[in-house]
Amino acid sequence: MLSEEEALILKTAERIGTIVGRDYWLRCAREKKRPDLLWGELLKTNLTSVGVKKISGTGLLEAVLVQEGLARAGLPLLQFLTTHLSRTVIARYGTEQQFEKFVRPTCEQGKKISFCITESEAGSNTWRIRTFAKRRNGGYILNGQKTFITGARESDYLLIVARTKRYEDVEDKKDGISLFVVETNTSGISFEALNIELYSPETQYTVYFDSVELGDENLIGQADKGVNYLFDCLNVERMLIAACSIGLGDHVLKRAVEYAKQRVVFDRPIGSYQGLQFRMARAKAHLEAARSLNYHAARLFDGGGKVGAEANMAKLVASEAGLEAFEIAMQTFGGNAYDLDTDIITFYPVIRLFITAPVTNELVLSYIGRHVLGLPKSY
Ligand SMILES: Cc1cc2nc3c(=O)[nH]c(=O)nc-3n(C[C@H](O)[C@H](O)[C@H](O)COP(=O)(O)OP(=O)(O)OC[C@H]3O[C@@H](n4cnc5c(N)ncnc54)[C@H](O)[C@@H]3O)c2cc1C
Numbered sequence: 001m002l003s004e005e006e007a008l009i010l011k012t013a014e015r016i017g018t019i020v021g022r023d024y025w026l027r028c029a030r031e032k033k034r035p036d037l038l039w040g041e042l043l044k045t046n047l048t049s050v051g052v053k054k055i056s057g058t059g060l061l062e063a064v065l066v067q068e069g070l071a072r073a074g075l076p077l078l079q080f081l082t083t084h085l086s087r088t089v090i091a092r093y094g095t096e097q098q099f100e101k102f103v104r105p106t107c108e109q110g111k112k113i114s115f116c117i118t119e120s121e122a123g124s125n126t127w128r129i130r131t132f133a134k135r136r137n138g139g140y141i142l143n144g145q146k147t148f149i150t151g152a153r154e155s156d157y158l159l160i161v162a163r164t165k166r167y168e169d170v171e172d173k174k175d176g177i178s179l180f181v182v183e184t185n186t187s188g189i190s191f192e193a194l195n196i197e198l199y200s201p202e203t204q205y206t207v208y209f210d211s212v213e214l215g216d217e218n219l220i221g222q223a224d225k226g227v228n229y230l231f232d233c234l235n236v237e238r239m240l241i242a243a244c245s246i247g248l249g250d251h252v253l254k255r256a257v258e259y260a261k262q263r264v265v266f267d268r269p270i271g272s273y274q275g276l277q278f279r280m281a282r283a284k285a286h287l288e289a290a291r292s293l294n295y296h297a298a299r300l301f302d303g304g305g306k307v308g309a310e311a312n313m314a315k316l317v318a319s320e321a322g323l324e325a326f327e328i329a330m331q332t333f334g335g336n337a338y339d340l341d342t343d344i345i346t347f348y349p350v351i352r353l354f355i356t357a358p359v360t361n362e363l364v365l366s367y368i369g370r371h372v373l374g375l376p377k378s379y
Contacts, residue, residue, distance in 0.1 A: 017073025071247025
């Protein structure tokens with residue numbers, strides 16, 4: 001299924017994740033520290049440049065493998081995901097200067113990009129975002145706010161989805177969306193941390209834009225046409241999230257299998273009881289199916305194909321397979337699963353997150369219903 005080189009990327013990411021270690025990850029989360037050691041290792045081994053064709057000669061599939069490998073070691077590094085989906089559109093639709101300024105440093109210096117689309121009032125209805133970039137001579141003035149933005153304050157750059165025409169003023173809701181990339185320390189941008197527990201060191205923020213001055217050099221591609229670029233971002237995000245779900249599912253299932261072989265109750269290892277064994281076997285089969293679909297979707301993207309259907313389906317089945325693996329791991333560990341020190345229940349918030357984010361599975365199902373099956377629109 002994977003070539004030798006591809007398998008090596010997956011193995012290397014998992015090995016780095018294992019060496020850096022889940023203990024380090026949880027310690028950073030507890031002490032609210034950035035996982036710099038992990039980023040340092042990714043940089044040393046050139047994994048930060050994986051997925052950027054012009055620099056490393058690799059594509060989305062390889063980035064998916066990095067994300068999956070890290071998650072297999074128990075390290076769901078969401079800032080790799082936000083960085084990669086953001087730099088994909090800059091590399092595809094931005095200028096040469098934007099590539100040099102914002103993409104190259106993510107590869108060669110481990111710089112990070114946060115992706116800012118969610119607004120509390122609009123919710124899943126992205127068309128209703130209100131963050132607005134008003135045209136002025138040589139640039140724009142940006143006002144508004146975004147919420148739930150992963151790693152925003154710790155990132156070097158922000159990719160911002162804003163309206164350059166108000167929703168009320170356009171006939172087609174897709175018209176008037178623009179994408180901007182800015183340095184995080186630009187004047188007028190501020191952050192407020194949210195109180196979210198994922199047992200991960202990456203914090204979510206509300207980000208405020210207060211008359212932020214942007215130049216034309218901050219705009220990606222054409223003004224008002226950002227929706228064309230946005231679909232690339234969102235599909236890439238779905239496949240990287242799928243990779244994270246699958247990798248974390250692999251991790252908790254492996255731990256459950258190891259425990260089930262050793263733990264003896266009623267004179268037999270609990271893994272021999274089919275109530276547990278069949279559920280573990282089913283979770284394994286579903287993880288493998290999700291993995292195949294996700295690799296297929298990533299290969300299609302790398303080949304320049306349309307991936308809406310495949311990326312959405314991969315996100316759906318991977319998030320469900322990850323959660324299924326977590327559920328059986330919980331049951332296998334019995335009461336011990338509830339002890340935070342066993343480090344099983346600590347996976348729940350992040351594995352469950354992928355049912356809700358970056359897009360809820362209801363919206364994914366709506367997409368499949370409408371665009372794949374041709375059923376009538378529900379909203
Ligand atoms: C930990 C975390 C990290 C995040 N990181 C980022 C980030 O880095 N950048 C970013 O931009 N965003 C981020 N998000 C935001 C995330 O993408 C949103 O939470 C997600 O898209 C859901 O939007 P919402 O929370 O507004 O839910 P809502 O839109 O309020 O939805 C609530 C419920 O209603 C259902 N629903 C809504 N409309 C329909 C419909 N038409 N049909 C059926 N059901 C419907 C939804 O499926 C959902 O179950 C993050 C969120 C979290 C929790």
